[in-house]
Amino acid sequence: MQSCAGGNAVVIGGGYIGMECAASLVINKINVTMVFPEAHCIARLFTPKIASYYEDHYESKGVKFIKRTVLSSFEFDSSGKVIAVNLRNGSRLPADMVVVGIGIRPNTSLFEGQLTLEKGGIKVNGRFQSSNNSVYAVGDVAAFPIKLFGETRRLEHVDSARESARHAVAAIMEPEKTREFDYLPFFYSRVFELSWQFYGDNAGEVVNFGDYSGHTFGAYWINKGHLAGCFLEGGSKEEYEAVAKATRLKPAIEDLAELEEQGLSFALKVSQKPLQEAPPIALEGPLCAWHAIAGVILAASVAAFGFWHGQRHKRR
Template sequence: MAGSGKHFKYLILGGGVAAGYAAREFARLGVKLGELAIISKEAVAPYERPTLSKAYLFPQGAARLPGFHVCVGSGGERLLPEWYSEKGIELILSTEIVKAELAANTLTSVAGATFTYDNLIVATGSVATRLTDFGIQGADSKNIFYLREIDDADKLLSAIQARKNAKTIIIGGGYIGLELGAALKINELDVTMVYPEPWCMPRLFTAGIAAFYEGYYANKGIKIIKGTTAVGFDSDANGNVTTVKLKDGRVLDAHIVVVGVGARPQTTLLKGQVAEEKGGVKTDGFFKTSAPGVYAVGDIATFPSKLYKELRRVEHVDHSRKSAQQAVKAIKAIEAGRSVEEYDYLPYFYSRAFDLSWQFYGDNIGDAVLFGDADPSSSKPKFGSYWIKDGKIVGAFLESGSPEENQVIAKIARLQPPAPDLRQLQSDGLSFASKL
């Protein structure tokens, strides 16, 4: 059996963004031939997953592998499959692990192959929440899509290309919903977004920020239905979805449905073997779990935030990259009898859609102040927001900022300076951050 009984000094479980960045860090710090392997259920080497909801779906100039293998997402070297071979790193692809026995340092695949290790980095990420999980009638119809892996994107792409101006319903108003709404509209589909919240991206956006994006999308011809959600689907004789039934009684015609209602961390393999907290695997500031030699990174890790002095779990590509690098640094430091600084992470989120591009740093709690031109019909809108708590600026958001301006709002979110009068802050806008 391929791979059965193989032993590795370092083993990375999961083949997403975190795995690729961890591999690069191992190579940078020194790894010998045959010491490191990556086990992934996907058939391709680690790639920049955010591309799937953006350029991968574009009708012209679409991104394709090998163009977006890691680590191009952060401006680094692109790690082609050959790179792993050259570094003596084994890629064990199309291999799903179904059992982890941490006390025995052993992983077992669905085919029965076993792998043992000295150090394990678990980078299994999240799995998309499916409507079938809630027993929604007709949710297993054909042409209802989720987007997490390259195979998902390929299936969606086939549906997009199969029918011009297809009636497309997007369920969900978060990251996936907004980015896919833009990508599908660029493909000239008839797009309607449906979400239960009073505005889009409610976990991050204020009502004022959301009003801009909803207006901008409406101007692009995207229909938005808020305050309700899908409760059922009808399909034709071939099992293809034909309608989406909403909780408010409306029925929408549909040829394609894309669902983006969140994701949950894939921690099932570790259940009962490691300490858990806040829906993830509890780690220290080096991403070490309660199991000896086992580290957890990315979406699944609940780690101590140095900045906010509390445990946090963060689902975003930036944290996936940085937590993976931190875990590798910690492993190599222990071997060398050295120490590394604890993880000191400034929360960072970003998105791109149409001609828009926003960045957010810090915490979105307390009072929010909106500044700048947030008119969705402006030819060049540019606006931002600060969040103020206990008299300090704790978070900052900027749409259409330059690289230098984005660095400025990152700095203010980390420094947390005293906030002036809210009216003054609104009037000063970006210049307040620039003066610091």
């Protein structure tokens, strides 16, 4: 990265990894152009309104966005060093560095016909046991039950990878003391001087709150008459804890206009209610590309240990 200072970097992908890599490159005095096929950044989570805030902030730092197109090919010099990328829309971008941050698809081919697969991953129970109870799967590859929403999901984020691994190890080592996993989906990022957290599910109607031209704002997602998810930028530790607890409580919402007027104070008020048998809220540090890789490696390690542990007990 230091050798490219003052040069040009092209970041392919507009998700977590792409956005965080772009911020790091800018901080290291590299000119950045981001390329992705979606209409706005972090499209799987952000609404257009939320995305617009972050894109404007990135542009104020000098980042350029090229949307609704994808990488077509690379160009290299005689030594094999990349010098440019070509896009499907016909554009050519000079590049001293290219970062491809387009996410992953779990490779489950090894387990086809051996384990039950679902949602693009390995289906597990609340203890992260697969259909073969001697094989455990955690992290990005695990499709596990989300008790809060009554369905099975596969989550791709470092917090889920860490917490699922911890729970699987506990289930292996102390099965009689380990309850079913009860996870509140949690995503977060810190870039430049910004910091946001999201809890729950981004399904249903969106109610924005706060000042989107300022430093603290957010959004609620209301699904089937109940709070399903909450996004908050620029919150304090106590405010993040409040929106997490409010999301887990799933309060009924009758008046969207009133909810918008109350804004963050709604979550702060709701969070004062008791929460039965809820796990403590863990606030993590910033995500980086290597966290996701570490989560996948940890997932494979725990699955392998679970298989060995099961076989060892069978031999006894």
